[in-house]
Amino acid sequence: xxxxxELRKIREKAQQEMKLRxxxxxxxxxxxxxxxxxxxxxxEVMKTIMEEVANRNLTDVLVxxxxxxxxxxxxxxxxxxxxxxxxxxxxxxxxxxARRIVAEHIVNGKIVNDFVVTVQS
Amino acid sequence: MLDLSLNILxxxxxSISAKATEISVTIEMIVLKNRLHINIKDNGIGMDAELxxxxxDPFFTTKTHRKKKVGLGIPLFKQTVENCNGxxxxxxxxxxxxxxxxxxxxxxxxxxxxxxxxxTFTIVIIGHPEVDFELNLRRxxxxxxxxIFHFSSREVKSELGDIPLSYPDVMMFIQQNIExxxxxxxxxxx
Numbered sequence: 001x002x003x004x005x006e007l008r009k010i011r012e013k014a015q016q017e018m019k020l021r022x023x024x025x026x027x028x029x030x031x032x033x034x035x036x037x038x039x040x041x042x043x044e045v046m047k048t049i050m051e052e053v054a055n056r057n058l059t060d061v062l063v064x065x066x067x068x069x070x071x072x073x074x075x076x077x078x079x080x081x082x083x084x085x086x087x088x089x090x091x092x093x094x095x096x097x098a099r100r101i102v103a104e105h106i107v108n109g110k111i112v113n114d115f116v117v118t119v120q121s
Numbered sequence: 122m123l124d125l126s127l128n129i130l131x132x133x134x135x136s137i138s139a140k141a142t143e144i145s146v147t148i149e150m151i152v153l154k155n156r157l158h159i160n161i162k163d164n165g166i167g168m169d170a171e172l173x174x175x176x177x178d179p180f181f182t183t184k185t186h187r188k189k190k191v192g193l194g195i196p197l198f199k200q201t202v203e204n205c206n207g208x209x210x211x212x213x214x215x216x217x218x219x220x221x222x223x224x225x226x227x228x229x230x231x232x233x234x235x236x237x238x239x240x241t242f243t244i245v246i247i248g249h250p251e252v253d254f255e256l257n258l259r260r261x262x263x264x265x266x267x268x269i270f271h272f273s274s275r276e277v278k279s280e281l282g283d284i285p286l287s288y289p290d291v292m293m294f295i296q297q298n299i300e301x302x303x304x305x306x307x308x309x310x311x
Contacts, residue, residue: 002298007280010291014284025285033248035194038131039122043237046244050296054289063287065248067138 017059026060027106029053032077034068041094042076048095049078052102061106074117080105091117124236125159128201131194132161132221133245137252139165139219144245145255148238150227150308153263157225157232168213177211198223205229235309239300246274246295250286253278256299260306270302 031037031046046065053061071077074091078098081087088111090101097115104110111119122128129146136144141163149158168176179196195211198221202209206226213219225232238258246254256272274286274295281291 002294002301004276004280007277007291007294010288010294011281011284013290014281014288018284031248033130033134033244035131035134035197038127038134043127043130043240043244046248047240050244050247050287050292053287054292057289059288061287062285063247063292064250065134065244067134 014059021060025062026082028062028064028079028081029102029106030079030081031063031065032067032069032071032075032079033065034072034075036068036072037075037077040075044095045076045078045093045098048098049102052099053106056102056107058102058106071117077117086119086121088119089117090115122197122201122233124233125201126236126238126241128198128233129159129161129238130241130245132198133241135194136161136163136165136219137245137249139163139167141165141218141252143253143255145257146242147257147259148235148308149257149259149261151261151263155227157227159223159225160220162218162220164218167215167217167219169215173211173213195221201233205232207232238308239296239303242272242299243292243296247286247292250278258303258306258308260308268306270306272299272302 029049031042031049033042033046046063050063053063069077071091076093078090078093078101079087080101088105090112093115101112101115104112122131133144143164145162147158147160176195177199179193199209202223202225206229208224210222242256254274258270260268277295278286284291286292286295
């Protein structure tokens with residue numbers, strides 16, 4: 001069973017890392033978690049993104065969720081929000097596509113044009 | 122919705138839309154009575170009697186910013202419960218919060234499986250770090266020892282201080298903790 005002592009160790013490690021960097025969150029990934037998103041598999045997508053972020057140890061990425069956005073026909077939908085850059089909305093996302101977005105967009109900074117719904121500044 | 126864990130996720134998202142800062146989910150299986158209880162309680166803005174009636178109607182939604190005005194979260198869950206000889210009770214009070222209490226006949230042929238409860242809980246906790254989640258999962262035996270799993274995201278957050286819940290090691294910690302806990306109490310044989 002996991003214990004709170006383990007959390008304390010994680011905290012110490014994380015605090016060491018935080019000291020070495022300036023901003024806390026370079027990029028935010030927002031998953032749409034409304035009724036239609038959930039019905040279309042948004043939970044699986046969010047879980048995949050979380051696991052990718054954890055496996056790649058991306059400590060400056062924030063994974064979060066939001067409600068219905070009126071894009072029901074394109075669910076699951078995710079937004080990639082980066083300070084000083086355009087916000088990219090991706091649609092019809094599956095776990096596989098989500099993995100590609102993390103690898104290409106989040107890690108390498110290249111928008112995955114195949115899945116883009118809109119780009120707004 | 123394919124399983125109960127997705128219905129629960131949808132109801133939790135409603136609580137968050139209602140500005141809840143504390144959400145507690147209780148799932149209790151009473152083996153010998155053949156009953157499964159799922160309760161979700163929040164401290165959100167709450168609803169008056171009229172709104173309470175309306176949200177149970179499949180052609181109603183609180184969203185006003187776009188044309189399409191239907192919301193299916195509560196009606197879908199209600200239907201899921203009533204399909205298997207269950208009971209669905211919605212209680213709400215303005216300024217206090219909302220509570221949904223459900224009872225299922227555990228072995229009813231139309232009862233959906235619980236599904237990936239661990240995934241539902243993990244993603245809402247990490248996706249809404251500002252909200253305190255309280256999970257209570259119990260398998261109650263009338264004789265012998267009950268199996269209980271409790272998880273509080275507030276405890277985790279107070280231990281972490283300024284480290285975010287989406288920090289990689291923390292995400293893994295939360296996920297594994299909840300998965301182990303749910304496995305331990307064997308709510309459902311899959």
